[in-house]
Amino acid sequence: MALIFLPARTEEAIAAIATMARTIWYEYYVPLIGRAQVDYMVARFQSTEAMQQQVLEGYEYFTVQREVAPIGYVAIKADDDGGLFISKLYLLREARGGGTGRAIMAFIEEGARQRGLGRLWLTVNKGNPAVKAYERLGFRIAAPIVMDIGGGFVMDDFRMEKVLE
Numbered sequence: 001m002a003l004i005f006l007p008a009r010t011e012e013a014i015a016a017i018a019t020m021a022r023t024i025w026y027e028y029y030v031p032l033i034g035r036a037q038v039d040y041m042v043a044r045f046q047s048t049e050a051m052q053q054q055v056l057e058g059y060e061y062f063t064v065q066r067e068v069a070p071i072g073y074v075a076i077k078a079d080d081d082g083g084l085f086i087s088k089l090y091l092l093r094e095a096r097g098g099g100t101g102r103a104i105m106a107f108i109e110e111g112a113r114q115r116g117l118g119r120l121w122l123t124v125n126k127g128n129p130a131v132k133a134y135e136r137l138g139f140r141i142a143a144p145i146v147m148d149i150g151g152g153f154v155m156d157d158f159r160m161e162k163v164l165e
């Protein structure tokens with residue numbers, strides 16, 4: 001069944017993503033990074049206000065739908081170096097697997113090519129099984145990246161890249 005990618009430009013659309021973000025983050029990330037860090041990161045990066053600020057800075061958010069049902073969200077931003085940063089790629093639990101992530105990546109890749117960008121990159125928690133999924137999708141680990149995000153927390157990630165042929 002085809003996926004629909006709806007650009008999220010209104011406050012209502014961003015607020016709906018914030019609700020979905022809370023569901024996904026508390027379900028998926030508490031076992032990975034702990035509740036305190038999820039509390040901090042959701043408030044700091046995935047509140048409606050935080051995402052509206054990101055949109056002003058050039059991030060493009062999309063609601064991913066299967067027919068009329070929202071199943072996840074994506075945020076991307078072109079960098080200054082010919083690459084496309086995949087800032088967010090999160091699916092609700094019931095939407096994972098079965099090639100949904102692969103189909104979303106094809107959409108992102110197509111958008112990058114249309115903009116003449118030659119590389120995709122993202123950061124992902126070192127302990128997140130998504131590292132393996134990204135490898136299956138043609139990404140490679142480029143470097144470890146440890147980022148102080150304030151509040152006494154760090155993001156302990158890999159930077160992963162995919163060169164577009």
Ligand SMILES: CC(C)(COP(=O)(O)OP(=O)(O)OC[C@H]1O[C@@H](n2cnc3c(N)ncnc32)[C@H](O)[C@@H]1OP(=O)(O)O)[C@@H](O)C(=O)NCCC(=O)NCCS
Pocket residue numbers: 028089090091092095096097098099100101102103122123124125128129130132133134136137
């Ligand atoms: C990461 C995510 C977007 C991938 O989407 P998905 O629908 O689960 O992935 P797909 O079913 O399209 O799988 C893509 C490929 O990765 C593989 N894969 C997926 N999850 C995997 C896992 N946990 N371990 C190993 N391989 C995995 C699949 O087998 C598939 O490879 P194949 O087509 O060669 O068989 C999704 O699982 C998700 O939202 N996870 C929770 C949030 C998250 O971690 N987001 C990433 C933050 S950086």
